[in-house]
Amino acid sequence: MRLSERSKAIKPAVTLALAAKAQTMRAEGIDLVNFTAGEPDFDTPQRIKDAAVQALKRGMTKYTDVRGIIPLRQAIAEKYKREYGFDYHRDQVLVSCGGKHALYNLLQALLNPGDEVVIPSPYWVSYSDMTLLAGGVPRIVPTKEEDGFRLTPEQLATALTPKTRIFILNSPSNPTGAGYHREELEALSRVLEKHDCLIISDDIYEKIVYDNFHFYSIAALNPKLRERTLITNSASKTYAMTGWRIGYALGPQEIIAAAGNIQSQSTSNPTSIAQAGALEAIQGPQDEVEVMVREFQKRRDLIVERLSRIPGFRCFNPQGAFYVFPNVRSLLGRTGKGKKLGSAADVVEYFLAEARVLVVPGEDFGSSENIRFSYATSLEEIEKGCGRIEAAVKKLD
Ligand SMILES: *Cc1c(COP(=O)(O)O)cnc(C)c1O
Numbered sequence: 001m002r003l004s005e006r007s008k009a010i011k012p013a014v015t016l017a018l019a020a021k022a023q024t025m026r027a028e029g030i031d032l033v034n035f036t037a038g039e040p041d042f043d044t045p046q047r048i049k050d051a052a053v054q055a056l057k058r059g060m061t062k063y064t065d066v067r068g069i070i071p072l073r074q075a076i077a078e079k080y081k082r083e084y085g086f087d088y089h090r091d092q093v094l095v096s097c098g099g100k101h102a103l104y105n106l107l108q109a110l111l112n113p114g115d116e117v118v119i120p121s122p123y124w125v126s127y128s129d130m131t132l133l134a135g136g137v138p139r140i141v142p143t144k145e146e147d148g149f150r151l152t153p154e155q156l157a158t159a160l161t162p163k164t165r166i167f168i169l170n171s172p173s174n175p176t177g178a179g180y181h182r183e184e185l186e187a188l189s190r191v192l193e194k195h196d197c198l199i200i201s202d203d204i205y206e207k208i209v210y211d212n213f214h215f216y217s218i219a220a221l222n223p224k225l226r227e228r229t230l231i232t233n234s235a236s237k238t239y240a241m242t243g244w245r246i247g248y249a250l251g252p253q254e255i256i257a258a259a260g261n262i263q264s265q266s267t268s269n270p271t272s273i274a275q276a277g278a279l280e281a282i283q284g285p286q287d288e289v290e291v292m293v294r295e296f297q298k299r300r301d302l303i304v305e306r307l308s309r310i311p312g313f314r315c316f317n318p319q320g321a322f323y324v325f326p327n328v329r330s331l332l333g334r335t336g337k338g339k340k341l342g343s344a345a346d347v348v349e350y351f352l353a354e355a356r357v358l359v360v361p362g363e364d365f366g367s368s369e370n371i372r373f374s375y376a377t378s379l380e381e382i383e384k385g386c387g388r389i390e391a392a393v394k395k396l397d
Contacts, residue, residue: 010129014364022358033357033385035373038174039242040322042295045288048239048277055276064269067260068095068248072279076248079282080231084220086250094256095278096263097270099204099234099247104130105259106200106230106249107166111136115165120151121366122325124174124202128366136165140366145316145327149178153187164197169218172205175365175372176325177300177318179209182216189222198255199229204247207238207289209320210297227252237321238289239281246270246278296322299375299382306386307373310393322376325362329369334396341396344371354395355388 015038022034067073073090080086096102103126111117111134119127121140128138141159143149160167169188172179180188192199199218206215219229234247249259269275300318307315307326312334315326328347333340336350345361348371352358362370375382 009132018360033381035359037374037376040240041376042240042292044240047284048281051280052273052277055273060272064272066264066269069275072275075279075282084217088250092253092256093250094260095248095270097245097267099232100126102232102247102249105262107134108262109258116163118159118164118167122175123366125364127168149176150180150184153191156188156191160195166198166200168200170202172320174321175323177321177323179213179319185216185218185221189218189225193224201231203231203233204237205321208293213319235278235281244274244277246274302379303375303382310390312393322374324373325370327369328371336396344368351389351392355392357385357388
């Protein structure tokens, strides 16, 4: 079959493929501990569901404005005014079918062939493939665990070239959970000031932070970057609304309009009643978010403590999100079930076969020495899974 070069340049999102695998195994009755979920395990808060049900009953079943309903765009603009002091007009807001779609539209609207996108690694799986789909060139810059998986100003300065069109910042990060502190963002912003590139700040985990970590927006810290910064965010992670598919972008009007045109010729508006739910999510009381974050923090504390005890694991303590990304380099070269573990992917395969525990190999996030655990699962499952991994590691030759 003759397929487009574009489609051949990319791979399917590995996390979604693994989640499907986990489902199949469970359906077969296998007692699997699944640490692959890239989504909160909590249910969407009732008030949000009610708002969508009401909208449905009211007959909100027609096309909406391609960019999203005005009250939602207004509520998003107001959130950013309230929380960061930004003055976005509602026409500087584009509501899309998830944060992923918001990012996709932006990259499609901004990149020309050969334009470079600087992506600190480990990175969220879709940044590089979406860049390729838009004809751009991903320029991956590995961060160091000693630096807390945070890009240093020196690394950024070296990575930025006249070809750089976009720098993508994701704090707290998927997969490492690393969050940038104020001074670190200020230092990066001083480097960015001198370069004529755009910044995409993927702020999807802004609310999921621990130990009093304070989330800062780079554009709020440095007004000189405001006109060049695009923010993407989503209802998915903050409000446990992954299936609803509502995310959004904010930024300079011209860019938002261009991204909106791409949306108008592809998906049109995001689902009408999901927008009604998202409006309630953003406008209503935020108590449930705090409850979820407190629960996530307990789980992070437990999983970091449990994994750190396993010989061969080195586990960075994340500032946010709901992932840990331990380094398993010391396990490489050892033998399990008659097979030498040569990569993180082999380690994942071994844990699945020996321990019935599923995690995501680091390769797809740009690291061959790490594996990703999502702790969007219960404390009991975390205990059980870590116990099984500990036993499986003991069996390695
Ligand atoms: C989950 C995730 C997204 C996209 O989520 P949507 O469900 O599409 O809103 C974007 N960026 C990162 C880093 C994520 O982890």
